[in-house]
Amino acid sequence: MANVTLRNVRKTYPGGFEAIKGVDVDVGDGQFCVLVGPSGCGKSTLLRMVAGLETVTGGEIDIGGKIVNQVEPADRDIAMVFQNYALYPHMSVYNNMAYGLRNRGMKEDEIKSRVEEAARVLELSPMLERKPRQLSGGQRQRVAMGRAIVRQPKVFLFDEPLSNLDAKLRIAMRVEIRKLQRRLNTTSIYVTHDQLEAMTLADILVVMNGGQVEQVGNPLAIYEKPATTFVASFIGAPPMNLMSARADEIKSQLGGSAGEAGIVGIRPEDFVITADSPAGGVTLPLTVEAIERVGAETFVYGARAHDEQRVAATPGELPPGEIIVRIPGTAAPAIGEKIRVAAVREKLHLFSGDGRKRIEA
Amino acid sequence: MVEEEGFRRYVAHIILWIGIAIVAFPVYIAIIASTQENALIANGQMSLLPGGHFFEVYYQTIFVGTTGSTREPVGTMMLNSLVMALMIAVGKIAISIISAYAIVYFRFPFRMPIFWLIFITLMLPVEVRIYPTYKIVADLHMLDSYAGLALPLIASATATLLFRQFFMTVPDELLEASRIDGAGPFRFFWDTLLPLSRTNMAALFVILFILGWNQYLWPLLITTRDDMQTIQIGIRKMITTSDALTEWPLVMATAVLAMLPPVFVVVVMQKLFVRGLVETEK
CATH class of the missing domain: 3.40.50.300 (P-loop containing nucleotide triphosphate hydrolases)
Incomplete structure (x- = not known):
């Protein structure tokens, strides 16, 4: 001992x-x-x-x-x-x-x-x-x-x-x-x-x-x-979606609470496909590019409208800008369909611009 | 193994049998000749069937010797050859496995230069360095002794290299596991490396024993006493008789006897030998 x-x-x-x-x-x-x-x-x-x-x-x-x-x-x-x-x-x-x-x-x-x-x-x-x-x-x-x-x-x-x-x-x-x-x-x-x-x-x-x-x-x-x-994308599979918090689309949604955050992360399971926009949360319009059905759950790979604002946390981890959404069951949108996904405020992870520091809102 | 059907298979077998016949016929002649009377052979009337003098000839060869040139029974020569071949084979294996162990597993100053020195000796077989080697053996008063016969032939770069290559394929984790298990350098060598090298040592033993057994030049140089001559020297001496008739049955019997130990070693160690040459399992 x-x-x-x-x-x-x-x-x-x-x-x-x-x-x-x-x-x-x-x-x-x-x-x-x-x-x-x-x-x-x-x-x-x-x-x-x-x-x-x-x-x-x-x-x-x-x-x-x-x-x-x-x-x-x-x-x-x-x-x-x-x-x-x-x-x-x-x-x-x-x-x-x-x-x-x-x-x-x-x-x-x-x-x-x-x-x-x-x-x-x-x-x-x-x-x-x-x-x-x-x-x-x-x-x-x-x-x-x-x-x-x-x-x-x-x-x-x-x-x-x-x-x-x-x-x-x-x-x-x-x-x-x-x-x-x-x-x-x-x-x-x-x-x-x-x-x-x-x-x-x-x-x-x-x-x-x-x-x-x-x-x-x-x-x-x-x-x-x-x-x-690094930890955010290494722990958890599929990895956390990381996006630039400076992008206009996201910044406007986060409002003042974003503070000095440079990167915002959302786990695939924290997204829901919905038409609503939760207050203080993040809503993204996506175009469905691929679907992976593994039985109990389904992974939806979607592209955002604004390609240039993506952040690759670790090179090779994800094609930059692709968003992974994990939904239970097998019911999923069709490829090419335009959907809206949302995550509530509590499920957002905010990081400094270099990704080295977590920011608690 | 490729499976061959019918005709082609017979052709292959016939070719193989012809090959065997070509290789084996001289051996057969030697055995036959060793059972005949010398007079018949000398007259060129040797029969191709065994003669009736088997026991007589072999008894004389082993225990009495020729009447002229060698002055020693072949039994003594065989013993000399056996001692020399065993000393060379065992000595070479022992020396080279230890030096390979040092080179692979220890970090000491001038490790690589020493390795290259050993490597370079490949270019210096006994025949090349025969004078200095003779001088050293003579100065050490080892002429006409087993030590003199075997020691200069024991140092071996080939075997060292072979063991080095083998040791480098042994996974490092085995050494690390041994260290954690509390085995020091000696225990690791004795408990793990030696047992793993078993088949390699067997293969080397076969090769080195035959190499030692067939030595001719070196024993010829350093042995002068009759009771120290090896069988290879003996055969040569028996054939060249200046004023008497060569005793062909005895010569042939000696040749047959000279073949037996290498054959015996190969037959006994064949399985290990083959495994040592092809084994990949660690």
Whole structure:
């Protein structure tokens, strides 16, 4: 049981590339912390620094009240689950789990009871004598989990552990990981680029971008009040619609309350197709360009009349200016139809012009 | 494997059998000749069917030796060759796997220059550096010894490179998992890298054993004592007899005996050998 605290942690590679530019995160005892961000944002590097696999250029990493910057990975009392599982291919499942314990000089009967207990929990008991290559992807994943569990470490570290599994298995394993972590009540840090995984697993969500923390907090709180346009568009699928608040069309509707806001964001589900114009809210005329029906809900992609006023939050995220509206059910307007969508005042997210600051109206 | 039907398949098989016959016939002759009387062979009247002197000839070859030139039974020569070939094969594997481990997994000053130095020795086989190598072995008083026979041939760039290439395909995560599991450099090498290299080592062993077994020039230079000569040298000495008749049955028996250990090694290790050459699974 331990807290993990990162204080102004930095990583600069010998070439001068700054991978981590000063990160402060505090993970409480037994909490599940998820680091999420796009590829290359430094989340894996940060996790590997906590594991001790990467050196720390600056700042402090504190596990359970002890600064571990100079401590070997084996002595940090952590266990890590790798993306490709990193099972020892020549060892049986049993030995894969027992190896770390043997290296610590644990007695063989204690090892046996721990491995068998972990195997029982993970439903691996019939496979203890098999080699990793005789297992399916999901089973290998569970062996990797088992190897972490038997150690009974202070902290679990997960480096995108589900990204090699197919979609269905990924969801099942996600739930299993969460249940297991709740039961063992072990502090965990989990890296993923999948925002859905991040939302569902996290007690604390850390959204990272470009080696920096964009926002830390409860996942729902982040969803409801994203601190920057990056977070706004990264968390939530499909992403939040971001528009320039300076556009005449929107400015006139927002009135004085917009203040110094430069960008206004509206989540797809906060729009309703309506002829009314809610006071203080935003109403947009759209031309329907595409429809996606996924069963329980339908996504409507519409183009606004004034193309030039769009804001692309993150390049490549959305064709600029396209507005996504999420409506329940399958009843949807036809392609080419002109519709009006509206969002009420409380559902608007206002940001400064550079997208770096949230403005509370 | 391409499935071939009827006629084409027979043609392929006939061609293969012709090939086998061409390769195997000299071997057959050697075996036949080793069971005949020398006088018959010398007269050119050798039959193509086995003669009746099998046990007699082989007994004499292994335990007594020729009456003239070699002065040692072939049993001694085989032992010498075996010791040399094993020392070379095992020594090369041991040295090169350790040096490859150092080059791939450790950051030390002049790592790349050292790697290139090893690489460059590929261009300097024993035949090229024979004088300095002989001088060193002589100065170390290792002439006429197993150490002298094997040591200069143990250093091997080829095997080092092969292990280096293999180690570079081992995922980094295995090393990292080992570090987290509390395995130091030695444990990682012993518990993970060695077992994973098993098939590579087997393939190398087969190649290196045969290479060592077939050494000719180096043993010829550094062994002068009769009881240190290897079988390859022995065969050569048996054929060139200045004033006596070459004892062809004994020569042929020696040749057959010289073939056996490599054949044995290949047959026994064939499975591992093939896997070592084609394996991709990590």
